[in-house]
Structure formats: structure tokens, C-alpha cells
Amino acid sequence: MNWYVKRTGQALFTLWAVASLAFFLTRQMPGDQVATYVDQVIQNNPEQDPEIVRSNIVEQLMIDPNAPFHEAYIAYFGELLSGNLGWSIEAQKNLNTLMAETVPWTLFVMALATFGLFGISLALGAIMAYKEGSLFDLSNTLLGMVTTSIPYYVAGILLIIYIGYPEGVFTQYFPVRYKLPDGVDPGFTLAFISGAIRHATLPALSYVITAYGLLALSMRGNSIQVLGEDYVRVAQLRGLPDRRIALRYVGRNAVLPLYTSLLLSIGFMLGASVILEQIFVYQGVGYWMDRAVQYTDIPLMMAIFLMITVSVVIATYIADLTYGYLDPRIKSGDEGEAY
Amino acid sequence: MKVKPTEEDTADDVRTDGGQMFDDAESTDVGAVQEYKEVLYEGLVAPAKIAWSDWRTKTGIIILGAFVLIAILSDLHQNGYTILNDFLGIVGSPWELTKPSSAFGCDANGNNCVAGYERSRQPFENWQTPLGTDPEGRDIFAGIVWATPRMLRMVLAGGVFSIAVATIVGTVAGYKGGVVNTVLMTLTDVAMSIPGLPLVIVIVAILDPTNPYLIGVVVTINVWAGLARTIQAQVLSLREQSYVEASRTMGIGTPSIIQKDILPNLMPYIMVNFVYSARRVIYDTVGLYFLGFLSYSTIANWGVMMNWAYANQGALAPSGPRYLIIVPMAPIVLLSFGLILLSQGTDRLFNPRVRTRHEGDTVEDHEMDDDDSVQPAMA
Amino acid sequence: MSTHNTTNESGEMYSASETIIELRNTEVVFDMSRGVSRVLDNVDLDIRRGEILGVVGESGSGKSMLASAMLDAVVDPGILSGQITYYPDDGDPVNVLGLSDEELRRLRWEDISMVFQGAMSSFNPTMSVKGHFVETLEAHEYDREEGMERAHELLSDLYLDPERVLESYPHELSGGMRQRALIALSVVLEPDLLVMDEPTAALDLLMQRSILSLLEGLKEKYDLTMVFITHDLPLVAELANRMAVMYAFELVEKGSTDEILQNAAHPYTRALLNSTPNLDAPLSEMTSIEGSAPDPVNVPEGCSYHPRCPLADEQCVAEAPDFHDVSSSHQVECFHWEDAAEAIPFNIEQPSSPEEGEAR
Numbered sequence A: 001m002n003w004y005v006k007r008t009g010q011a012l013f014t015l016w017a018v019a020s021l022a023f024f025l026t027r028q029m030p031g032d033q034v035a036t037y038v039d040q041v042i043q044n045n046p047e048q049d050p051e052i053v054r055s056n057i058v059e060q061l062m063i064d065p066n067a068p069f070h071e072a073y074i075a076y077f078g079e080l081l082s083g084n085l086g087w088s089i090e091a092q093k094n095l096n097t098l099m100a101e102t103v104p105w106t107l108f109v110m111a112l113a114t115f116g117l118f119g120i121s122l123a124l125g126a127i128m129a130y131k132e133g134s135l136f137d138l139s140n141t142l143l144g145m146v147t148t149s150i151p152y153y154v155a156g157i158l159l160i161i162y163i164g165y166p167e168g169v170f171t172q173y174f175p176v177r178y179k180l181p182d183g184v185d186p187g188f189t190l191a192f193i194s195g196a197i198r199h200a201t202l203p204a205l206s207y208v209i210t211a212y213g214l215l216a217l218s219m220r221g222n223s224i225q226v227l228g229e230d231y232v233r234v235a236q237l238r239g240l241p242d243r244r245i246a247l248r249y250v251g252r253n254a255v256l257p258l259y260t261s262l263l264l265s266i267g268f269m270l271g272a273s274v275i276l277e278q279i280f281v282y283q284g285v286g287y288w289m290d291r292a293v294q295y296t297d298i299p300l301m302m303a304i305f306l307m308i309t310v311s312v313v314i315a316t317y318i319a320d321l322t323y324g325y326l327d328p329r330i331k332s333g334d335e336g337e338a339y
Numbered sequence B: 001m002k003v004k005p006t007e008e009d010t011a012d013d014v015r016t017d018g019g020q021m022f023d024d025a026e027s028t029d030v031g032a033v034q035e036y037k038e039v040l041y042e043g044l045v046a047p048a049k050i051a052w053s054d055w056r057t058k059t060g061i062i063i064l065g066a067f068v069l070i071a072i073l074s075d076l077h078q079n080g081y082t083i084l085n086d087f088l089g090i091v092g093s094p095w096e097l098t099k100p101s102s103a104f105g106c107d108a109n110g111n112n113c114v115a116g117y118e119r120s121r122q123p124f125e126n127w128q129t130p131l132g133t134d135p136e137g138r139d140i141f142a143g144i145v146w147a148t149p150r151m152l153r154m155v156l157a158g159g160v161f162s163i164a165v166a167t168i169v170g171t172v173a174g175y176k177g178g179v180v181n182t183v184l185m186t187l188t189d190v191a192m193s194i195p196g197l198p199l200v201i202v203i204v205a206i207l208d209p210t211n212p213y214l215i216g217v218v219v220t221i222n223v224w225a226g227l228a229r230t231i232q233a234q235v236l237s238l239r240e241q242s243y244v245e246a247s248r249t250m251g252i253g254t255p256s257i258i259q260k261d262i263l264p265n266l267m268p269y270i271m272v273n274f275v276y277s278a279r280r281v282i283y284d285t286v287g288l289y290f291l292g293f294l295s296y297s298t299i300a301n302w303g304v305m306m307n308w309a310y311a312n313q314g315a316l317a318p319s320g321p322r323y324l325i326i327v328p329m330a331p332i333v334l335l336s337f338g339l340i341l342l343s344q345g346t347d348r349l350f351n352p353r354v355r356t357r358h359e360g361d362t363v364e365d366h367e368m369d370d371d372d373s374v375q376p377a378m379a
Numbered sequence C: 001m002s003t004h005n006t007t008n009e010s011g012e013m014y015s016a017s018e019t020i021i022e023l024r025n026t027e028v029v030f031d032m033s034r035g036v037s038r039v040l041d042n043v044d045l046d047i048r049r050g051e052i053l054g055v056v057g058e059s060g061s062g063k064s065m066l067a068s069a070m071l072d073a074v075v076d077p078g079i080l081s082g083q084i085t086y087y088p089d090d091g092d093p094v095n096v097l098g099l100s101d102e103e104l105r106r107l108r109w110e111d112i113s114m115v116f117q118g119a120m121s122s123f124n125p126t127m128s129v130k131g132h133f134v135e136t137l138e139a140h141e142y143d144r145e146e147g148m149e150r151a152h153e154l155l156s157d158l159y160l161d162p163e164r165v166l167e168s169y170p171h172e173l174s175g176g177m178r179q180r181a182l183i184a185l186s187v188v189l190e191p192d193l194l195v196m197d198e199p200t201a202a203l204d205l206l207m208q209r210s211i212l213s214l215l216e217g218l219k220e221k222y223d224l225t226m227v228f229i230t231h232d233l234p235l236v237a238e239l240a241n242r243m244a245v246m247y248a249f250e251l252v253e254k255g256s257t258d259e260i261l262q263n264a265a266h267p268y269t270r271a272l273l274n275s276t277p278n279l280d281a282p283l284s285e286m287t288s289i290e291g292s293a294p295d296p297v298n299v300p301e302g303c304s305y306h307p308r309c310p311l312a313d314e315q316c317v318a319e320a321p322d323f324h325d326v327s328s329s330h331q332v333e334c335f336h337w338e339d340a341a342e343a344i345p346f347n348i349e350q351p352s353s354p355e356e357g358e359a360r
Helices: A001-026 A034-043 A052-062 A069-081 A095-130 A136-149 A152-164 A170-174 A192-229 A230-237 A242-279 A286-294 A298-326 A328-332 B031-051 B055-078 B083-091 B140-176 B178-193 B197-206 B213-221 B224-238 B242-249 B253-292 B304-313 B323-350 B350-359 B363-370 C004-017 C063-070 C101-112 C129-139 C144-157 C161-169 C176-187 C206-223 C235-239 C257-263 C267-274 C316-318 C337-343 C356-359
Strands: C019-032 C035-048 C051-057 C079-086 C111-115 C193-197 C224-231 C242-248 C250-256 C324-327 C330-332
Touching: A001 A069, A001 A298, A001 B178, A034 A052, A034 C193, A095 A136, A095 A192, A095 A242, A095 A286, A136 A192, A136 B323, A152 A192, A152 A242, A152 B323, A152 C079, A170 B323, A170 C193, A192 A242, A230 A242, A242 A286, A242 A298, A242 B224, A242 B304, A242 C129, A286 A298, A286 B197, A298 B178, A298 B197, B031 B055, B055 B083, B055 B140, B083 C004, B140 B178, B140 B213, B140 B224, B140 B304, B140 B323, B140 C035, B197 B253, B213 B253, B224 B253, B242 B253, B242 C324, B253 B304, B253 C129, B253 C206, B304 B323, B350 C257, B363 C337, C019 C063, C035 C079, C035 C224, C035 C250, C051 C063, C051 C235, C063 C079, C063 C193, C063 C224, C101 C111, C111 C176, C129 C144, C129 C161, C129 C176, C144 C161, C144 C176, C144 C206, C176 C193, C176 C206, C176 C224, C206 C224, C206 C235, C235 C257, C242 C257, C242 C267, C257 C324, C257 C330, C267 C337, C324 C337
Parallel strands: C051 C224, C051 C242, C111 C193, C193 C224
Antiparallel strands: C019 C035, C019 C079, C242 C250, C250 C330, C324 C330
16 A cells, blocks of 8 residues: 555656646747737737737736746646646647647557557567577567667658558558548547547557567567576476466566566657657647747647656556556565566 | 676785785786786677677677768868868769758759759769759768768767766665665656656757757756666665675775676666667657757758758658658668667677577586585585 | 484385386486587486485586486486386386377376475466466366365475465565475375475575475375485485485485495595584594586596595596495495495494484
């Protein structure tokens, strides 16, 4: 129980720390979007009082960029705690709405990629270890090293150019832009579900093909090591079925050290969505980062930052809990070297 | 028995009185030289030999070496020492390095190109411009070579920065334990939870860095956290090892224990993670240039060429000029492939378990392991 | 310690009993880059039903290979050859090396079982102790309920709290508890023969003793035959009815414990006894054996012990000795067995039987 309390406290602390850091940093951004916007409004409607226009905007934004740091900080976090992310001038939208519209899509791609990535890597790595030294092992080792050397966005570009565009079957099934087919509305319909999956496939694939190699090679190394452990030999002598030894003995024990990789890859993938969603014109949360920075839309930037961090923290939290379940040594261990 | 470096072999003959057991300073002139030689051999020559015997590290070293060589030559050229072109002239190469600005091949409007140059030439058509030219007549290969020194500077800065921070944080936290450990590891956990790229984008927008070393550091601003975790866990187990405990009991100071007993055992992790950080620097800087988050005035990075192809030339559009974006991606992949090869080979270099398994003589290990227990009588 | 006088009882027992497993010309060979490594060389051994055989040898003498050979479980590049025959309680003799994979799978653990040295590393760290028992029963199609009942009983026989131990994960148990749980796991399918390879090596002295006495109880109750392999001669002398001494991958002497202790005929065995730490003996009288154990690729010609043996002569260098009968229940592989006692006197008087010294 104590462990859960501690873990939850840590998660909350992380959220607070990252949010504060982001708040501090975004206030250092050069350029003043409010001023630009006020000028714009005044140009169109010269009869309005600039001061009133300005105060209207600031009210919507929740924070006055010109307010002293501590006042702005308290005001902003007060609003956050009451569940209000603010308003984006750039998107012309309430940020709660915008985030609700975008975050699930990013998480969807990430979940698809994570499951694909781990499914492929773990199975492949284990098979390679069992067939150590065979042609299968060697060729996959080489292939893994080559694909690992490709940045995810390069893979994305190659997928767009060579799979997405050539006239033919692929474009039809795996579109290279947008998150849904035209005219399909969210809902529990076949068109929506299949559309969402098809549109998310290529972005997710860009992660998977560029990350599976390293993970598969680690899995291979771990499996080889576990295969040399006494308990595997004893299990064989006890006459256990090979399947059980492969899954319950080798697989389970070889996967555990990859846990840190899982954690890091979640953060990495969410960060990478900033680039990937851009080239796939996939309007998730990362897609808006470019606009936010370009137009110094601080509330938008803060919201994106917070959402991505919350996602990482929650994913890490879930992964931590699962890990305790997978490795019995953790929970009873005094310090709980969970990572 | 363990990896602890032993000086005893060299200094044995001099130390006759027990009281001066640990005082090497005055003991040996000859020994010191000998010792350095040994350290040099064990630390450098021997691993290098093993590294060279593995095809992966060998290929990796060749690839990285080629990049370093190109970077040096290109850098010299950019500073007025045209050794590269002198050499190319002697060999009679059709290509030579020129600043990849549009003014060179063609005029500002991209017309009236100098003889031999033309706009939008495809790769492998003409050896004067082996990788083709862009719509402004710029030599793409020259652009790649031109950007190489800056790329390597970023890689070096980012790699060194991240492993330095990781090693310091990880070692201190792991060795000191207690409050120091808690504070440092909480910090590390926070850093691990920050989504790296968005943070970097914000910092880049604030600082607008152009210095390659600064860019390298900014990009790895939280990359160190993952490695620091690994190192901390490693140090935690190392400090309980009996030879470390022995050093502590003898009253050897913490810095010296960390330096002599702990760090050498961390080298594998440090080496391998240097490579991964370096790879991360390549990915992220190119990505940032590619999307235009990092500002540029000339072809400062391969990502700049990609950005230009993507944003200005519509290279990703169905019938866009694809070669413009594909060609600059090649050196990115090649450079990271060199790094990956090196790390995979290094991994084996430091992992005797994987190594012996391959050599296939497990027999003796087995027999030895069996009876590791202390048996005074039969020694 | 309440050890009863096993010598008399078992003396009768094994003289009357038949063989349970028989090894003939058993060899294990590894093909290595440095040459052929013979880690078990031409071993002949009969193990009798109901006895406890102690196999003693120093580090790297091939005793672990002997254990693996009995289950046809030599690790991979090793090649096992020779004749190993298992005589079940009822039914025909089984040629162990000629079994199919499935038959061999059944023979292991159901008829011949094994306890390994490292109890920690013998358990899957991510599975409860109970899981190990259940999966073993299931793999061999034993009745699960009955089997678990037996597991409970075995664990309590070994002075463990069955419920607690079964629910635990390996890392939650102490070394001694783990080792006992491993012994219970080895016996849960009711084998006839239990081979133990250094089962107590990692434990402290007190725990070693208590495990030994538990093993004796277990043997009586479940009618087991035991092979106890160790480097620790005094330890096994307390337990075993009969002993076999290994040197350089072959057996050099075998006989009843009494005869070996009092009248060892091989110079190596005598040196071994002299080098054994004994509380009664002053330290100055302890001697170590000069030289070191041979390398498996490069075993000396002739008698493999000749480079370290004070009795060695040309004959020992030229040819390998055969077994000579010292008595009907005591054989030794040495040309000079008759002179050994005189040439290498015991530095202290060996007790006639270790139990007598303590129990009375």
C-alpha cells in the first residue's frame, strides 16, 4: 500500500514540476502574441479602444503576459486546478475542447505503435535467441541494425513517398494524411473504426519499423542470457513442455530488463508526435505544437506540454503497476528498484 | 578476481615493508612507466584489437572515420585551407567542393547557370554534381559535405554532455545513497517524464541557438536521465562488491574509490550510451531543422535541405521532386548506422558472457562455477 | 545430533540389496578448439538400492559431470557415451542412453531426480514455489491434488511451513529454506534415485548439518537411494554408506565408508583425508596436496595422479592402473595400494566411524 502512495505522490510531483518548468520557459518566449492580435483587431476596427480589446483577450487567456511572474503563476495554476486550460488565439478555440479533440488521437497512434512494437520485438528477439547463430538470426540482426539507424520521420517520409503515393492499392487503404476519411463522423460505426485504424497505420508504422530493431536485439541478448540460467536447465530436466519454458521461464525473465526501454519509448514517442503528426498532417496534439511556437501562442503551448506530460506520467504509472505484477521481487523489495 | 586493476604486479619488488603497502608514490619510477604502459595496453590497445576483430565495430569505425575525415577536410576548406580541392584536382575528380549557395551555379533567379551546372539535375547523371542539383542549381553533394562538420560538432557536444551529466548524477546518487540519492533520482524521474522534443522546441524558440555545440547540448537536455538511472542502479550493486568494501575499509576516499573501482566498471554503459545519445542528437537536430524550428541562413544542416525540399519544393506531394528530400536523408541514416554498429560491437566487447558462449567453451566455466565455494584444504 | 548408528544397519542392507543403476565405460567428451576435453573418463559404478553413495572429489574433477550423466543431462556440446542401465523396482532394466526423448523426459524426475547446487538459481525468480510444484506435477500427468498433498507432507518433513513456503517467491526464502524446498520439489514425483550435486555447498555449517539429518529421514520414509556429490569429505562421511573418490575425471577408489576412512588405499584419498580440517588436529599437522588438478584436455599419461604422488615410479608413468580389490567391498585404482598406508600415514588417528565419536 505504501508503495502505491509513494508512487502516486511521485507522479503528482512530476506533473507539478514539469508544469512549472513549462510555465517558466514559455514566459521567456520572444514575441508577444497578444500585442500582435490586438493590433490586428484595431486595424480592422479602428473605432475600438485598444485597452478594452486587450483586457478582453487577457481575460479569455487567463494570464496576462505582462503580469509579474508570481501573480501569473498563481492565477494560471488556480485555473488549471479548477480544470480550465484556457483559450487559444491561434486555434480560436477553448483549449479544453481542442485537447479533447486531439489528445485521444495521439494516444491512439502511440498505443497502436507501442503494442505493435513490443509484440514484434519480443517475439522476434526470443526466436532469434533460440535460433542463435542461424541464418535467420544473422539476417534479422543485420536488418534490425539497419532499420534502427533510420530516424522515425525519415521512415515516415519514405512510407509517404513509396507506399502512400504510388497510385494503387495502398493509398486507398492506408492514407498518408489526416486522421479520418472525408465525411466520416466519430461514432461507434465500422466506417469510423476502420477509418481511424487505417489512417493511424502509417504514422504508427513509422515508429515501429525504426524502433523494433534495437528492442529485438536487446530481447535477443536477454533471452540468450536467461537460456544459460540454471533454472531453465532444471525446468528442462523436470520435463516441462518447451512452450511453457519459452514463455514462463525465458520470455518472462528476459522481458523484465526491457522495462526501462518501454518507459523511455513512451516519452520518446509522444515527443516525436510533434514531427510525425506534421508530416502526416495528422491533427493530434503534436500537430499543434508547430503553430503554437510559430505564433507564440503560450496557452496553446502550455496545454500541449501539459497533455503530453500527463500522458507520459499516466503511462509510466500504469507501466510501473504492471511491472510490480510481473516481477514479484519489486513489491516486497525494500527500496523497490522499480526502474 | 574482479576487474579491479592491480598495481601489485609492478610494484611488488619494491614494497618490502608492510607499512608502506599502499604508498606507491615514492616506490617506483620504473614501475610508474610500466604501469602506464599496462594501463595503456589494457585500456586501449587490447580493446581496440578485439574491436577490430569484430566486423560490426570494424565497419562502424570505418564509417565514422570517413565522416570525421570529410568533416575535417570540409572544415579546413571553409576556413580557407583548400586541401580537399587540391587533392581532388590532382586526382582529376570532376567534382570539387564549393559553397552550396545559389549564387554559384546560377544567378539569384536560378537562371543563366554556369556551364556544366544546371538546375534540378537528378542524382548520378553527371559526375560534376554526383548527387544532382536542386532547383536553384546548388550542388547537393557539396551541401552534404558542407554541413558535416557542424553535424559532428553537435553530436560530440550532445554526447559528451549527456553522458557527463548522467555519469555524475548516477554515480553520486548511487554511491552516496540516502537523501542525495532520493533528491537526485527524483530529479531524474522528472526529467525522464518530460517529453523531450516539445521541451527542446520551446528552449530553441527562446534561445534561437546557432552555435553547434550549444544546439547539441540543448537537444540532449533531458536525454541523460535514462542513462543516469541505469548507472545509479549499477553503482548501487557495485558499491556492495567486496573489493569496493575493502577499499572503504582501508580508508580510501570516496572520489578515489569512484574513480578507481566504480568508473572502470561503468565504461560499457557509458560507451554504449554515448552512441545512443549521439544518435538522438542527429535525429533531433535534423528533425528540428527539417520542421524549421531551428533557424538557418545557409545550408547548415542536412535537415535544412530536407526542410527546403519539403516546405518550398513540395517534395512530399504526389509528383514532387523526391530526390531532393531522399538524398539528404542518406547521410543521416549512414551516420547513425555507423554509430549503431559501433554500439552493438561494443556491447559484445564488454559482455564476456555473450562472448564466451560464442566461443563455445562452457565446460571449464561450468566446472569452475560448481566448486566456487571455499575449500581451504584442497587449494 | 541424534544420528543413529547407520553403519550396522546399512551394512546389512546394501550387502543384500541389488543394483539400481549401473554405469559402464561412461565417458563425457567435449570437442574444444584446444583439443578434446574428456571430463568424465571411463567410469564404472554400481549404485545399490537403498544406499547413500558419497562421491568425493576436488574442484574440476568431473563429479558434476557424473551427476549429469546419470540423467543423460550433459550440457550441450558434451557427448556422453558408454552404458547406463537403470533397474526399476518392477519391470525390465532400462538402457538410459537408448531412450527416446519422451521416455527420457519421464525417467527424469519420475524415476531419477536431481538436486542442484545453487538453490537460488534453480528456481524461476518470477514464479511462486507452488507454481514450480504444480507445473511439475502437470508436466508428468500426476494427480494434482494428491501431488500437492505429498508436497505439503514433504515440506513439513523438511521442517518447513508448507502453506507459507508454497505461497512465497524464491527470493522471499532464506538459503536453507530454498534448498529444502528444492529437495522437496525433487522428490515430489516419488523417484527411486535422488542425485544431489553439492546440495549444501552454499549453506552455513549449521544448516548443512540439519539438512543432512533431514535427508536421512527422507531416505528412510520414502525409500530413496541417494547419490551425494561433494568436495567435503567429512560431511559425506557422516551420511554415506559407501564412498567413491574421483580424481582427474575418473574414479580412483570406491568402498564402504568405514573402509575408506580407516584404510584408504589410494595415495590421493589418503592425502585428501590428511588435508581435511579437523577440530581435533593441530593446524600444523594439516597438509595440503602438492601440485594441482590436471586440465581435462591434458590429463597425464599412465596413472593421472603420478605427478603429485610420492609413490609414483616408472610403471605409474607408463601405464594406467586397473582396479585392485582391497576387499570384496573396496576397490582401488593404484599399483602401490599395498604400500600407501605406510608411505602416507594419517596425521591423526581416524575415528573408526565418525558417528561413534559424536553420538556416544
